[in-house]
Amino acid sequence: MVFPNFLIIGAAKAGTTALHSYLQQHPQIYMTPEKETNFFAFEGKKLNFQGTGDEAINKFSITDIINYEKVFNQVKNEIAVGEACPLYLYSPEAAAKIKTYLPNVKLVIILRHPVSRAYANFLHLVRDDREPNKDFFQALQLESQRIKDNWEWFWHYIQLGFYAQQLKRYYELFSSEQIQVYLYDDFLVEPIKIIQNIFDFVQVDKTFLPDLSIRPNKSGMPKNLLLHRFLTKPNPIKTLLKPLFPTSVRQKIQHQNLVTPEICLASQKLLLDLYREDILECQDLIGRKLSNWLK
Template sequence: MPLPDVLIIGAPKAGSTALHAALAQHPLLFGSDPKEPKYFLCDDRPPERSGQRGPGDAHSAREWVWQRERYERLFAGAPAGALTFESTPFYLWDRRAHERIARTLPDVRLVAVVRDPLDRAFSNWTHLWVDGLEPVADFRAACELEPQRVARGWAPFWRYLELGRYGEQLAHLFTLVDPARVHVVRYRRLVDEPERTLAGVHAFLGVPPGPTTVPGSNVKRWAPDTAPRRLLRRGVRLGAAAGAYAPPRVWREVERPLLRLLQRGTAPRAVLTREDRAALLGRFTEDVHRLSDLLQEDYTDWLSPSGRGTYTVRRS
């Protein structure tokens, strides 16, 4: 049975879904379904419940592909001669995943998409907020709770700040994997220069030039913090907890009407304020400089007092 030739390893909320869909258009590239199996976050055993204690975590963990045979079957349908790939953005963050990848796939090529770490963190918080799982309505307050959440065993997706420390993540990865087999893509370039960026990825993977269309962002409607919606959010979180004991598709079906109610209306989306950005920016200063030194490319524009916002904002 086959194993993947390529992994898109990060970062969460930095465009890995769009890149996966874009690469899957190429006739010589075969992407897994599901896109994000999370196999290398496991060790051929189910995810530890001790690390899945946040809202919805245990339910989500039931969807992880942790069995080797099941993982290999994801690539069994690839056409002859095609490179196979999957896209689990948490691989960039997880040090043990680095070790498993290096041991299991010694010749694999890795693609990492990185995004302004505060824009990424805000997008991460927004994702969980509009899905009814994030209980804290204030982004900065939720970031300040990160150490407590980690200590209580909440899953990686709740690490809003830690997931954006790409310098330390790549430095560790490069101790195990030849940097020549790692291609780093800036989210900004994927959005602003999709043709050129995808051509660079194709060249890195050694396939002929192919389609260079990047799908648009699937932005969910905003869910304001109102009394009725607080009740809905509580229902979503309770249902997700119960969903940890049911097949994933069952809770997904039950959840759908709740999310429609939660996300109804046309309220404007929240934006990352300059005040919140200024308050949190210092958490990344050292790591951004480390990343710039490591990759010999300047990333210090991420330390500016204003970010570039969402995909939709950047394309407007």
Template sequence: MALPDFFLLGAPKAGTTALHAALAQHPQLYLSAVKEPKFYLCDGRPPPRSGQRGPGDAHSAQEWVWRRGEYEALFDVAPPGTLKGESTPFYLYDRTAQRRIHADVPHAKMLVVLRDPIDRAYSNWMHLWSDGLEPIGDFAQAWAAEDARVEAGWAPFWHYRRLGLYGEQLRDLIDLFGREQVHVLRYRDLVETPDLALDKVCAFLGVDPGRVEQPARENSRSYVEPGARSAVLSRVVRAGAAAGACAPPQIWRRASEPLLRLLQQGGARRPVLDQEVRMRLVEAYREDNALLNELAGQSFGDWMGTTSRGQFAPTAGEN
């Protein structure tokens, strides 16, 4: 069977897209052409609608690679002798996915990319807001809506707070695979010292260092300022995404491109998260952060401060 030798996981908006693109350059590695196939989130069947009830969820779920034959075909074209890998950040959050991976490839290596959980959640919210899918135009209010959304069956991408509980997620991953099969990489290191960070990743995977270039900024959105215009356009986007759940995903993507360009035009600079809001929300991670420090053998204490650190160049579209 053609299955991965390693996985890139962590959380959405934590740098896995950039790392995937960087490692794909390495001649000794093969990264699946489909990023985030999400195969191990499934159980040999399409993702259930009961867990895809947020705006755009059902449309997005159509792109998941849930058939085993299609998943294995992603790696059939890997050159002989290369290590095969794929990137699905949600595998860290989903414990059932972790167990499925372990059952299939118990010796796989796990690359875990972690980002300041408040920065990550804010970027996650910004991504959905700027795509017209997030109906709440205030980050703190959207954060507060999480429990109700989880209860209603919104997909994991909407779990702003829960996705950042890295300590308990990493604990369960290590319990399955062992500490020697897990490498923890900080988003901040990938940004600030990319050559060193990438060489450590290569050493962990057992391939030659110095064979990949610094990752470029990936997967960004232009900030959409709240207002009557954006509210109308966003409602149209959400209605279209709901309708698109009944059509092939590529059709809705093509149809929505002009609308998204109109929504995102202007390239407004993303506002900095208010320090008071940040400190109120960061308390949700204090206990979990202590567990993460212990498991990873390094300090993530800077995440408990009033300001974020470590991001790609702050352009108008960065998030």
């Protein structure tokens, strides 16, 4: 029976999909074939999230230990075995369950400016044709009602950004030597340095260089909605053409069709006012100055 010895636990829209992809390339690392299992957040639960498109998380999440074990059946002689699941940082229950199952696990966390994170989260759901309200400020006003109506966690644009509250659960249960926190801004500027630091943290060959040419999971609003739907939704023509266009080409076309409008000042002010105290607490927890997040 094999379980992970490291987890990438968040935050959402802070590069966890990219990290999963890059770490998956390392010959000494086994990453789950699919990025997220959500096991430690939803163990034993019957899921019935009600938001637009939430049937996907209801279906793919693993809620029992037997099926979770099966995810790691293909592990051979890899040194590091991991999973990337940004819900674990946010989930109020995941930290305790991880401690029960994996007391010696190493935890990787990457944090993004909470305002930018919330906006990228919104644009992700717009991109996926799930967010019915294309005005970010108005969508923020709907959050509390959506939570009451049992929409999945990814709709929690505001709540997902209170990092200090979330980090405390892990610092209370795990030693600081088991937790490695990175900043998304550093990852954008020096991705190889961050990735190789993670390699060192999980004790594999840190000189390995992954292919960073593919950037998975970019958010944005489609310039051409018809083209976007053709590229992202199943259709027989795309299936026929797929062998002629490698993943990198298809991704490049999709990314070029996405734009990121400026976030409105009202949304920035609302969120920054909400996050200010949490940001100050977060910088004390991780030992990094976050003064640029307060601007």
